[in-house]
Amino acid sequence: MHDTTPQIEMRVERFVRERIAPAVERRRVALDVTAWEVPDEPVPFAEAVAQGFTPFEPGMPWSKPWGTTWFRVTGEIPEGWGGADVALEMVADLGFSARQPGFQAEGLIYRPDGTIVKGLEPLNNAVPVGPGPIDLYIEAASNPDVGGHYFYLPTPLGDKATAGVEPIYTLRRVDLVERDLTVYGLLRDCWTLVGLMEELEASLPRRAEILRALERMCDVVDPDRVAETAAAGRDALAGVLASPAYPSAHRVIAVGHAHIDSAWLWPTRETIRKCARTFSNVLALMDEYPDFVFACSSAQQYAWMKDHYPELFERIRRRVADGSFVPVGGMWVESDTNLPGGEALARQFVYGKGFFLREFGYEPDEVWLPDSFGYTAALPQIARAAGAHAFLTQKISWNETNRMPHHTFWWEGIDGSRIFTHFPPTDTYNSDLSGADLARAQRQYAEKGVSNVSLTPFGFGDGGGGPTREMMEAAARTRSLEGSPRVEVGTPERFFALARETHPAPATWSGEMYLELHRGTYTSQARTKQGNRRSEHLLREAELWSATAAWRGLADYPYETLDDAWRTVLLQQFHDILPGSSIAWVHQEAERNYAAVAAALAPVIDEAQRALAGPGSAPVVFNAAPVASAGAPALGATAGPVPVWTAPVAADAGWVLDNGVVRAVFDTTGLLVSFVETSSGRELVAAGEAAALLQVFRDTPNQWDAWDIDEHYRHTVTELREADAVDATGDALVVRRSFRRSAFVQTFRLAEASSELEIETRADWHEQEKLLKLAFPLAVHADRASSEVQFGHVRRPTHTNTSWDVARFETAAHRWVHVGEPGFGVAVANDSTYGHDITRRWAPDGSTVTLVRESLLRAPRFPDPHADQGEHVLRTALRPAPTVLEALDTGYRLNLPVRTVTGGGPVAPLVTVSSPAVVVEAVKLAEDRSGDLVVRLYEARGGRARARVEVSEPVGRAWTTDLLERDPAGLPDTAVQASAWAAGEPIEIAFRPFEIVTLRLRRG
């Protein structure tokens, strides 16, 4: 037989595109349209419909970028329309482009009574109508395509002030349509079969069988009478569609989903509307397909619905109750996990799960972070301590160097906690259940032969949209279809139960899941990052002093203010805000929100401190750090004196800062050439090198500008060794340097009796596509560097033996990094920097130099063309640090500077801990507002420890809880230790390495 495969494939493709697809709409008639354009920001339905609407027609342009136009659509259903084999629908095209839904014009359709019908999006632009006259409103959003076809080029579209005022969309059609259900069914048959056929080996009989069936379909469907002959076409395909899946076919649990970035190439106000469009699409689809299941993360997005769309929220609540709308993840947002501090990452779950439990009586069991940029090694413990038992992501498939070996495995964190983890092998969270996506899941699944089930999230995402009826039709046809994986629409819970059952002994991945991409997200948008760091520490202070004052009966606890501040901070840890990958609008708003958080918390802290200090005129120095600082005890206050700086002394060949504890020597250009610990005589700065050296690199990544630092940045460097001026002014050495249009002022200070050299870098930054680093070449032989993460630290190699080490060329750290050799080490701490690189090189004498560099600033041009421009103040501390505990000390002190108020006298700490290895991360009152005290502690050294916790006020009962402050006795399979103490009993706790313990105390 002659092979005519290519000819038949071409014939089928063209026949489907040109004959079948257009015949889905059997008849159409234009509807009447009037319109009202909103002058600026969106308005509620009631306000919009009260405006004067004017006649509007297809072909007319509407709304500038980020504008809104309300369309009113009216009409009658013509005589004789409708019937058993058709659906009557309104179909609208707002001027959609070929780009995916969520990145362009979108709409929300209302009935005249203000209830929501569904969203209006490209590829999902029909709503059922009739019987009776048609009267609908469309709230159309002219969201610009910020990336467009020239993704990564600077664009003015990300800021309303620069986006332009000309309309960017033209209304194309608003029609009443008779949709032919048989032709539609035939089109879906063809789509699934062609998609499957293209994935099958050319040598397989099954592929040829499908092709021949499609050819017969082309023969029996008359191109001039498609509606009349479509049923015969479906009959021609029925045989190949009925052939069941191979017994060994891969099993896919398909979970409806819509990844909705809480802000990214749009501001949060648009995300709120995106959620309404997507969720109403989902609710409409649930009415049509009873087995449809939709998984939705982010309590914040539900909370937005509750506040802005209460009618929709009630319908969601009903669908949550019947199990089809499934809250997943349990976090407030799908946050970044590298950058949020320990307490903040814990609060993502406290606030997220708290909302789900309160509103739905439902607790998600899995952590759902398909898109965040790498995963901290602290997450398994935090997730387990929040009551989760499973974790899902697919982002690590974006690695540019190494492929993760597993799809279903145990993930083990720094403390040894394990969480059952799945990476959907289809490598997407936006599947359309195409043949290609399903085949990829089967082809790539790493546990073949041991287990045979994976999860596929389906639905348009990033900008929302969600699942469509086409996807549900695809799922129905692939339930059991020869050559295809077996698709079952189900819940994440169903998938995880099957995966555990079929794969009882999965492999383990230990430590962080580093994303070998997007390494610039530790540094981009420095003001957003600084806002996060400051806010986290202000919240710590506000809670600590308020709880202390409340337990001493001196003040009320400001629950509402703290809740509001937390929710803002948690929202802004979303994986495109804190990482710095959003448009200008988002980052401008983030900075304003952080300023508002600071303004709200400042009086809370001040009032609590004044209440605690009592009346008087003495300076009272408060220390919120878990370590002593400036003469004040951890978590307490001392009555003066206020700490002082040691004045610099000018020397012959440069300058010297010497306080008897350490001695810093600067050359004539203000470079730090020596830093010696007096007691040991040990030099920290590598011989012949300069520390605290500013370096500027070319920073032109191959793609993803705000996200990526590429390794080739290291090929070009300019070191700022020349000084414009060096002055010993008062208590500091001030060095001025410049680079092109940018100016830097480095200020060096040494506090009395301290071993910490404080380095303030003031940058007036006007570069583009440059990376600014602060370099510390250290005389330390370290094969690993310790970097602070949430509730502990990770140890990463400084060498590049393996491809995994090579790929880890830029890393995230929180307040400090530590490099050491036995008996000696150095800490480099920061007050708002996250990006670091820590490498080694060789000194002429054969020793190794450990080079620690902080990434202070970047200046990417996409998606915010003006990212990081202007003034920045960044603080760093350098000190000798024999162990990580000294590094931890400095990190806390630098981020929690003491505050002085006038008052009566010292303030004893409410909580004291006997072991220096056990650190207090939070002191607060319980979330249930019972007045119980909650103290969160962790073991910080990475070893076992015992600590006695003492509370200055009478305690009636004390017990350990999970992060949600629940008694572990009632929790199934919890990772949290269960301990309890009666009144008067000493609270002694044994910690495993890096263990987090939440202690709850009731007043005696």
Ligand SMILES: [Zn+2]
């Ligand atoms: Zn995302």
